[in-house]
Amino acid sequence: MAQIHLEVVTPTGPVISDDVDIVTAPGVGGEFGVLANHAPFLSTIKTGTLSFKKDKQVKYLMVSGGFSEVSNNKITFLVESAEFGKDIDVNRAMMAKERAEKRLAQAQQAAESLNRVRAEAALQRAMARLRAAEMARS
Amino acid sequence: MPGLKDVKDKIAGVKKTAQITKAMNMVASAKLRGAQDKMESFRPYAEKFAGTMGELSAGMEDANLPLMEIRDVKTVEIVIVTSDRGLCGSFNSNIIKTVEKLVKQYESEGKSVSIVTVGKKGTQAFKKSGKLRKAYNDIMGTFQIFNAREISHDITEAFLKGESDQVDIVYGKFHSVAAQKPEREELLPIKPVEGEENSAQEQSGATGSYIYEPDPNEIMEVLLPLYLNVQVYHAMLEVGASEHAARMTAMDNATNACKDMIDELTQLYNKARQAAVTGELMDIVGGAAALKG
Numbered sequence: 001m002a003q004i005h006l007e008v009v010t011p012t013g014p015v016i017s018d019d020v021d022i023v024t025a026p027g028v029g030g031e032f033g034v035l036a037n038h039a040p041f042l043s044t045i046k047t048g049t050l051s052f053k054k055d056k057q058v059k060y061l062m063v064s065g066g067f068s069e070v071s072n073n074k075i076t077f078l079v080e081s082a083e084f085g086k087d088i089d090v091n092r093a094m095m096a097k098e099r100a101e102k103r104l105a106q107a108q109q110a111a112e113s114l115n116r117v118r119a120e121a122a123l124q125r126a127m128a129r130l131r132a133a134e135m136a137r138s
Numbered sequence: 139m140p141g142l143k144d145v146k147d148k149i150a151g152v153k154k155t156a157q158i159t160k161a162m163n164m165v166a167s168a169k170l171r172g173a174q175d176k177m178e179s180f181r182p183y184a185e186k187f188a189g190t191m192g193e194l195s196a197g198m199e200d201a202n203l204p205l206m207e208i209r210d211v212k213t214v215e216i217v218i219v220t221s222d223r224g225l226c227g228s229f230n231s232n233i234i235k236t237v238e239k240l241v242k243q244y245e246s247e248g249k250s251v252s253i254v255t256v257g258k259k260g261t262q263a264f265k266k267s268g269k270l271r272k273a274y275n276d277i278m279g280t281f282q283i284f285n286a287r288e289i290s291h292d293i294t295e296a297f298l299k300g301e302s303d304q305v306d307i308v309y310g311k312f313h314s315v316a317a318q319k320p321e322r323e324e325l326l327p328i329k330p331v332e333g334e335e336n337s338a339q340e341q342s343g344a345t346g347s348y349i350y351e352p353d354p355n356e357i358m359e360v361l362l363p364l365y366l367n368v369q370v371y372h373a374m375l376e377v378g379a380s381e382h383a384a385r386m387t388a389m390d391n392a393t394n395a396c397k398d399m400i401d402e403l404t405q406l407y408n409k410a411r412q413a414a415v416t417g418e419l420m421d422i423v424g425g426a427a428a429l430k431g
Contacts, residue, residue: 042190
């Protein structure tokens with residue numbers, strides 16, 4: 001099967017660089033899948049789970065905020081953070097989720113827009129982590 | 139002539155200082171390596187980001203994006219990135235001096251200035267100026283991208299509210315281990331990246347045939363804040379590396395100065411010892427001569 005080159009790059013360094021069969025990513029306009037020889041494509045990425053398949057194995061990554069670019073049979077993700085589902089510390093993510101929920105509740109009462117946005121982003125990240133970890137295990 | 143014991147004590151003291159400065163030099167050089175690694179791993183991200191930005195902004199002259207809006211400049215905000223700790227030569231004071239000059243220049247143009255500091259040394263310098271709007275301290279040691287995100291969120295907010303019309307960043311750029319210089323860059327409004335030759339397009343042979351999702355303008359709206367994060371993070375990385383490089387040089391100089399001082403003091407000690415021995419000999423000889431006589 002024809003393959004596409006996947007690269008995930010974060011500010012702390014590349015996370016993965018590999019030839020894979022299919023990539024599924026959380027685009028802002030909804031989830032999208034990319035196969036080999038896809039047309040040039042540019043999309044923003046929201047916080048969520050990215051998955052790719054190689055040798056009949058599906059792997060999951062948590063990604064947050066960034067964009068992806070497809071060109072020349074290569075898909076590059078430039079995201080602020082990326083973690084493999086299997087490496088995620090579930091307990092920590094759970095704690096982060098609870099913390100974010102609390103902050104969100106406080107921010108809503110106080111009607112602080114900036115804090116709310118931050119708390120929401122934190123909550124989304126925590127939930128994406130949990131989902132990626134869960135999918136990696138199942 | 140100082141007493142023998144005094145000189146000996148002083149030599150011991152200077153030796154101890156030399157030990158400390160030498161240790162600091164070695165710690166700084168180890169930390170510098172870490173900071174350089176951090177810079178190195180950030181490079182691919184920054185380069186790809188700049189490439190895409192250039193490609194996108196080339197096709198959108200008329201886009202009306204709030205972060206790119208050029209206004210009449212009444213208030214300038216200066217973000218100063220320094221280190222948290224001292225003992226690194228003139229590294230921080232050079233940055234601070236550059237900022238002071240900049241503030242004077244802006245004020246002579248009738249603009250008011252507000253200051254955001256990152257790093258304790260900058261905060262200390264501008265605490266009493268009355269211009270300090272916000273200070274981020276004690277993050278330079280272990281900062282990550284989310285620290286940069288927090289800072290850029292904050293300056294974006296102020297810019298969008300109209301509290302500032304232009305945002306500059308001043309930081310110590312890392313040229314080499316021996317040279318770090320203060321550098322000023324404009325953060326906001328974001329200027330369109332000059333249409334660089336885009337590598338991705340060249341490779342694929344396709345020009346402007348990208349499918350955008352959502353449309354380029356909306357992508358830009360997401361990308362611009364991220365771009366700001368990249369720039370702030372970059373400045374912090376530069377300062378991180380510069381700080382350690384500057385400290386390495388400063389501590390190396392200090393160790394050398396200690397060595398020179400020890401040499402001088404040892405000479406002084408030997409001279410004093412010699413004088414004492416001579417004095418004693420004279421006494422003995424004098425005493426013997428008196429007995430004979």
